[in-house]
Amino acid sequence: MNQMSEKLILISNDDGFFSKGIALLADVMQRLGRIVVVAPKSQMSGQSHSITVVRPISFKQEMDMPFECYSVDGTPVDCVKLGLHRILTKKPDLIVAGVNHGCNASINTIYSGTMAATFAGCEAGIPSVGFSIDSDSKQECLDYIGDTIYRIAKSVLTNGLESGICLNVNFPVGQSRGIKVCHQANAFWEENFVEKGDEEGEKFYWLNGECHLRETSPQADLIALHNGYTTITPMHTDFTAHHLLKTYAQRFETQN
Amino acid sequence: MNQMSEKLILISNDDGFFSKGIALLADVMQRLGRIVVVAPKSQMSGQSHSITVVRPISFKQEMDMPFECYSVDGTPVDCVKLGLHRILTKKPDLIVAGVNHGCNASINTIYSGTMAATFAGCEAGIPSVGFSIDSDSKQECLDYIGDTIYRIAKSVLTNGLESGICLNVNFPVGQSRGIKVCHQANAFWEENFVEKGDEEGEKFYWLNGECHLRETSPQADLIALHNGYTTITPMHTDFTAHHLLKTYAQRFETQN
Numbered sequence: 001m002n003q004m005s006e007k008l009i010l011i012s013n014d015d016g017f018f019s020k021g022i023a024l025l026a027d028v029m030q031r032l033g034r035i036v037v038v039a040p041k042s043q044m045s046g047q048s049h050s051i052t053v054v055r056p057i058s059f060k061q062e063m064d065m066p067f068e069c070y071s072v073d074g075t076p077v078d079c080v081k082l083g084l085h086r087i088l089t090k091k092p093d094l095i096v097a098g099v100n101h102g103c104n105a106s107i108n109t110i111y112s113g114t115m116a117a118t119f120a121g122c123e124a125g126i127p128s129v130g131f132s133i134d135s136d137s138k139q140e141c142l143d144y145i146g147d148t149i150y151r152i153a154k155s156v157l158t159n160g161l162e163s164g165i166c167l168n169v170n171f172p173v174g175q176s177r178g179i180k181v182c183h184q185a186n187a188f189w190e191e192n193f194v195e196k197g198d199e200e201g202e203k204f205y206w207l208n209g210e211c212h213l214r215e216t217s218p219q220a221d222l223i224a225l226h227n228g229y230t231t232i233t234p235m236h237t238d239f240t241a242h243h244l245l246k247t248y249a250q251r252f253e254t255q256n
Numbered sequence: 257m258n259q260m261s262e263k264l265i266l267i268s269n270d271d272g273f274f275s276k277g278i279a280l281l282a283d284v285m286q287r288l289g290r291i292v293v294v295a296p297k298s299q300m301s302g303q304s305h306s307i308t309v310v311r312p313i314s315f316k317q318e319m320d321m322p323f324e325c326y327s328v329d330g331t332p333v334d335c336v337k338l339g340l341h342r343i344l345t346k347k348p349d350l351i352v353a354g355v356n357h358g359c360n361a362s363i364n365t366i367y368s369g370t371m372a373a374t375f376a377g378c379e380a381g382i383p384s385v386g387f388s389i390d391s392d393s394k395q396e397c398l399d400y401i402g403d404t405i406y407r408i409a410k411s412v413l414t415n416g417l418e419s420g421i422c423l424n425v426n427f428p429v430g431q432s433r434g435i436k437v438c439h440q441a442n443a444f445w446e447e448n449f450v451e452k453g454d455e456e457g458e459k460f461y462w463l464n465g466e467c468h469l470r471e472t473s474p475q476a477d478l479i480a481l482h483n484g485y486t487t488i489t490p491m492h493t494d495f496t497a498h499h500l501l502k503t504y505a506q507r508f509e510t511q512n
Contacts, residue, residue: 086449251415
């Protein structure tokens with residue numbers, strides 16, 4: 001690949017610039033172009049699409065990393081926005097986020113900082129892919145998913161993605177049965193707060209819970225993942241329930 | 257209305273329990289049933305769907321408020337989850353969030369703590385509505401939108417909403433031309449970080465930007481809002497780009 005056509009790839013995550021997942025993404029993406037990592041300086045799980053608007057943010061180059069790397073004292077979305085507008089000198093050809101240590105299929109999408117970074121790339125008009133693995137262990141050896149990540153990223157670099165579309169990719173732990181393109185499974189979290197008291201008697205609550213499915217389709221991402229498939233869910237940021245626009249117009253519209 | 261049939265309404269927001277917007281919602285909802293306010297103890301704008309998972313959260317009853325009110329040291333989504341599982345003793349009939357001081361139409365939905373609280377209610381299977389007004393002034397007199405809020409909330413309490421659906425309601429400032437049911441406008445934020453330095457020469461960046469439309473349809477929520485309509489956008493939390501499932505299956509699927 002000559003210098004003129006070298007692709008530029010922005011990499012981010014929500015686990016922090018030092019995580020194993022982002023090191024794997026950096027390794028793989030170096031085979032596809034020039035990479036720049038812009039990631040939170042600390043763990044940002046559960047941050048969803050939050051942005052820092054109540055204080056300014058800053059970044060610094062991490063010189064000890066084996067790739068070009070900037071840490072940001074902000075959220076995953078802050079990282080992508082700062083990367084695009086203050087760190088990179090040209091628009092990247094691809095944005096990848098992850099590899100997240102924890103499944104981001106189904107309703108987890110809405111809580112996920114990894115997918116938020118991916119949506120932020122998509123909003124900026126850049127082909128973007130979020131990668132996650134269905135294991136919360138930060139020590140999990142991830143190398144065996146590298147080749148699949150390479151193939152997906154290469155396809156997206158070559159063919160692009162439709163306007164406004166990004167990919168949510170989830171890996172099972174261990175040998176995958178293949179790649180399945182899925183819809184987001186209909187599921188919900190049933191919360192279970194764990195109560196703790198301090199010495200003054202004040203009560204504190206740790207958020208905990210279980211994810212429950214509301215459907216059984218083998219084409220649903222969370223189900224396919226549990227069946228051993230690597231899942232790809234094409235996503236957009238249009239929340240509209242289009243099929244109800246006419247019904248709700250009849251129910252709610254008025255003229256003053 | 258007798259005691260047996262009294263409706264229970266949970267109210268939250270992202271501006272904090274002390275804001276003018278939530279006081280208006282509380283006033284209006286008291287005409288429809290028993291209300292309980294569970295809201296952040298401080299300003300939580302831009303928090304999106306973030307949840308607090310790295311520390312426990314706590315709440316306390318605010319005895320000086322003119323309604324039953326609990327403040328939470330967490331995000332809007334934390335408030336709804338804690339309200340449902342630790343504060344209320346039965347499932348509410350309706351969840352309302354807002355009134356947010358600032359427009360939550362179009363792409364703002366994904367950044368909005370108000371809409372995140374609404375989606376959290378929806379995820380829990382409870383009819384939920386988020387209300388916002390197209391003015392960032394925290395001092396704006398909001399009383400003139402009270403009657404419309406009442407009518408929308410009463411309709412939802414009476415008829416419910418389809419499973420998995422919630423409403424994103426946005427008010428223009430001043431006289432509205434009526435209620436229009438809209439789709440989420442296709443738009444994006446163009447960031448413009450404002451750079452500031454401190455005495456040691458470290459640089460800081462304030463996130464700033466402008467929202468740009470990618471469409472012109474008068475049925476798009478942001479456009480209808482700017483044309484003077486109160487907009488209702490029926491929303492769900494399915495991010496799947498369903499129209500691309502077949503195309504992407506051909507492009508990406510493999511069998512191992």
